[in-house]
Amino acid sequence: xxxxxxxxxKALRTAAEETGQPAASFAxxxxxxxxxxxxxxxxxxxxxxxxxxxxxxxxxxAAAFVPSDELASATAAGPFVNFRVxxxxxxxxxxxxxxxxxxxxxxxxxxxxxxCIDYSSPNISKHLAYHHIxxxxxxxxxxxxxRALGYRVVGINHLGDWGTTHGMLLAAHEKWxxxxxxxxxxxxxxxxxxxxxxxxxxxxxxKARAWFHRLxxxxxxxxxxxxxxxxxxxxxxxxxxxxxxxxxxEVRGESAYEAAMPGVxxxxxxxxxxxxxxxxLVVQIPGEQTxxxxxxxxxxxxxxxxxxxxxxYRWETYQFTxxxxxxxxxxxxxxxxxxxxxxxxxxxxxxRCEHVPFGLVRIGGKKTGTRxxxxxxxxDVFNEATDEVAAKIREGAGGGAMTPAQIAEVAQMVGIGGxxxxxxxxxxxxxxxxxxxxVLSLDGDSGPYLQYSHARCxxxxxxxxxxxxxxPAANLALLTHDAEWAVARRLLDFGDTVVRAAAACEPHTxxxxxxxxxxxxxxxxxxxxxxxxxxxxxxxxxxxxxxxxLVAMVGHALAEGLRLIGLGAPDQM
Numbered sequence: 001x002x003x004x005x006x007x008x009x010k011a012l013r014t015a016a017e018e019t020g021q022p023a024a025s026f027a028x029x030x031x032x033x034x035x036x037x038x039x040x041x042x043x044x045x046x047x048x049x050x051x052x053x054x055x056x057x058x059x060x061x062a063a064a065f066v067p068s069d070e071l072a073s074a075t076a077a078g079p080f081v082n083f084r085v086x087x088x089x090x091x092x093x094x095x096x097x098x099x100x101x102x103x104x105x106x107x108x109x110x111x112x113x114x115x116c117i118d119y120s121s122p123n124i125s126k127h128l129a130y131h132h133i134x135x136x137x138x139x140x141x142x143x144x145x146x147r148a149l150g151y152r153v154v155g156i157n158h159l160g161d162w163g164t165t166h167g168m169l170l171a172a173h174e175k176w177x178x179x180x181x182x183x184x185x186x187x188x189x190x191x192x193x194x195x196x197x198x199x200x201x202x203x204x205x206x207k208a209r210a211w212f213h214r215l216x217x218x219x220x221x222x223x224x225x226x227x228x229x230x231x232x233x234x235x236x237x238x239x240x241x242x243x244x245x246x247x248x249x250e251v252r253g254e255s256a257y258e259a260a261m262p263g264v265x266x267x268x269x270x271x272x273x274x275x276x277x278x279x280x281l282v283v284q285i286p287g288e289q290t291x292x293x294x295x296x297x298x299x300x301x302x303x304x305x306x307x308x309x310x311x312x313y314r315w316e317t318y319q320f321t322x323x324x325x326x327x328x329x330x331x332x333x334x335x336x337x338x339x340x341x342x343x344x345x346x347x348x349x350x351x352r353c354e355h356v357p358f359g360l361v362r363i364g365g366k367k368t369g370t371r372x373x374x375x376x377x378x379x380d381v382f383n384e385a386t387d388e389v390a391a392k393i394r395e396g397a398g399g400g401a402m403t404p405a406q407i408a409e410v411a412q413m414v415g416i417g418g419x420x421x422x423x424x425x426x427x428x429x430x431x432x433x434x435x436x437x438x439v440l441s442l443d444g445d446s447g448p449y450l451q452y453s454h455a456r457c458x459x460x461x462x463x464x465x466x467x468x469x470x471x472p473a474a475n476l477a478l479l480t481h482d483a484e485w486a487v488a489r490r491l492l493d494f495g496d497t498v499v500r501a502a503a504a505c506e507p508h509t510x511x512x513x514x515x516x517x518x519x520x521x522x523x524x525x526x527x528x529x530x531x532x533x534x535x536x537x538x539x540x541x542x543x544x545x546x547x548x549x550l551v552a553m554v555g556h557a558l559a560e561g562l563r564l565i566g567l568g569a570p571d572q573m
Contacts, residue, residue: 010070021046037082054079091476099472104494110151119326123160124233125187139326141507161253167212184236257309329357359431385415413568421447453518457555458571474549483524
């Protein structure tokens, strides 16, 4: 909880005015139990500043409380002041957010600030495989969240299109000729074949290095072949990004920083940071046994050198507030070294660079990867999930009411959405095991369950018999049931949930919020199964309009939350 609604602001201001301490001295959270209140203001920092007990301060604040339009009551609970918000004011604020402002997210949190997000960033000439999905969808969710909060976001796809790997492909091309047709599968097979051959003939590694050296030196033949490989790769990548609805603000490969390499090395040398180790050029980092490699002994640059150049370019171009690198946790040492060297070079903004690590994604309990040759294509996973959903829709009761085109559209939205949600619902640092049946289930913690909840809201509104233009005029004071308040109380947390998720780079926070919201909604809506007076579509026209307005608010929050994490929100399923 924080100060992103007038109710949070009023609670903080109330505590500040009574104690004479700034509002920043207090923290807002949710009480451990709903019956204790709606907002809990902790008095710890203020107590430390005043040299008093936080329990005493909480008692003083509660005793001096005067009810207002936003807050109905206050009670002391140990070092906390528990406030109850004024329910009519909450419903009115939510209605204004949904029907007038069209947003429950505070859109000015990031005003005047820029966030660079480096994500997906596959290597060319290799498949965009399932193990790439976490960087891709975590990064996209972070981009969407920050944009919703008013940040200027620069989504960056930093293609791996330079380095010895590409020397391997050029050497393989020389050895076995150009495959026909020249597509991503052929390039991937060529890479896997060459790596296998290197185990039998170690001399091939030197040929690969020689080819990369030719590429760096600008050899026309090497450059032309490399460019064909790059173009073929990007066309394949783009087809997958289109399926996900991802548009990058900047696509720059490592090769874009080739011309900057001499300047980077000269800059580090002038700052007396470089040294030689076993013939390679390195930067020794105090307290670290492993140095950062800048150049191999045969003179070729490494991706660390290019990452330094890329970081400098991003600062000079965007003056970022945060620069996020959404890369698996296996690269933790690299980014620790990278940021350390940037700091050693005197760049104040190095502290603004953050590694956003994540765990592995496994299929059948096994890690997949290009080097092992057991690649599972991301596109194939999406297509299989889409086909499964389409079959379920056709078999289900709703299939007969949908055209083939509608079935295809919803199936893709739900199939891909289920896969995306399954990779986001766990905390970043946890490994993910992919099981298609669980991913596509309408029961439990799944994307399709949330999408179905949104479709259910849309269906109720269609059956409600009122026009959308009538909803803003609903008398929300009629919503007096505790289950209705539980839904409203959850909606009040939407904006703060987005703020916290973006700050911590944890999309799973939004996933679990949406699951809780869908659960609250389902518990309220199904009360009408046992008591006709509690049905949303009831006989009382005014009450029906009020309840339909609350359904619309839930639908809005579900749609917005799903959009932030990269899922579509179907109106029928």
